[in-house]
Amino acid sequence: MHDGPELDTQELLRLARRDPDGALGPLLQRFRHYLQLLARLEIGRRLQGKVDPSDVVQEVFLEAHRHFDRFRGREEGELACWLRQILAARLAKLVRRYLLTQGRDVRLERELAADIDRSSQMLDRGLVAPENSPSQQAARREQGLLLAESLARLPEHYREVLILRHLEELSFPEIAMRLGRTLDSVKNLWARALAQLREVAGAAP
Numbered sequence: 262m263h264d265g266p267e268l269d270t271q272e273l274l275r276l277a278r279r280d281p282d283g284a285l286g287p288l289l290q291r292f293r294h295y296l297q298l299l300a301r302l303e304i305g306r307r308l309q310g311k312v313d314p315s316d317v318v319q320e321v322f323l324e325a326h327r328h329f330d331r332f333r334g335r336e337e338g339e340l341a342c343w344l345r346q347i348l349a350a351r352l353a354k355l356v357r358r359y360l361l362t363q364g365r366d367v368r369l370e371r372e373l374a375a376d377i378d379r380s381s382q383m384l385d386r387g388l389v390a391p392e393n394s395p396s397q398q399a400a401r402r403e404q405g406l407l408l409a410e411s412l413a414r415l416p417e418h419y420r421e422v423l424i425l426r427h428l429e430e431l432s433f434p435e436i437a438m439r440l441g442r443t444l445d446s447v448k449n450l451w452a453r454a455l456a457q458l459r460e461v462a463g464a465a466p
Contacts, residue, residue, distance in 0.1 A: 270337040277329065285326060289322045289325060289326075289344075291406070293318060294412070296318045298314075299384075300318055302428055303352055303380070305429065317351055325343075341405070341406065345374070345378065346374060349374035350370055352377075357369070381405050382405075384404070384408050385405045386404075388423060388455065411458055411462045415454065415461060419450070421440070422450050423451070
């Protein structure tokens with residue numbers, strides 16, 4: 262299967278319907294950074310770093326491969342929603358394992374799904390003050406995916422300070438304690454990180 266820049270997500274999705282073995286892998290890879298970021302936020306809230314977000318996302322992809330025939334959507338946003346549901350169910354299993362609870366808890370899965378959706382909405386709002394033109398409003402569905410890709414291109418210390426500030430919503434003093442830095446250095450780091458994110462996001466195709 263040819264996966265070049267000319268193939269957008271919807272084209273890959275159509276190809277995956279016809280040839281899951283050839284096209285589904287490249288399609289899911291487009292969601293890796295997005296799902297890793299959502300997993301990292303939820304793991305930080307509930308599992309205190311006991312689980313690696315990359316491992317969780319790999320399990321989500323395996324589940325998506327097994328059950329792709331159940332997915333009925335046609336748009337990138339619908340696929341993102343379906344993958345978030347799989348992520349919530351996977352994280353619920355991990356929470357039960359580490360908290361030593363028995364049996365499936367539908368309420369826990371709903372809480373996790375709601376938390377993940379809220380994090381996704383925060384990503385959709387962006388960190389670089391998008392304009393509110395009609396064309397941009399129409400593209401907001403993809404904003405979270407694009408932002409996750411842009412964050413992944415940053416140096417780790419820039420990415421970390423932006424995630425802590427904007428997605429985990431920590432104060433600057435809390436971030437300074439977390440990173441072992443002075444308050445002034447954290448504020449300077451955050452300003453440089455935000456400036457580079459704007460550059461990266463502006464250069465993204």
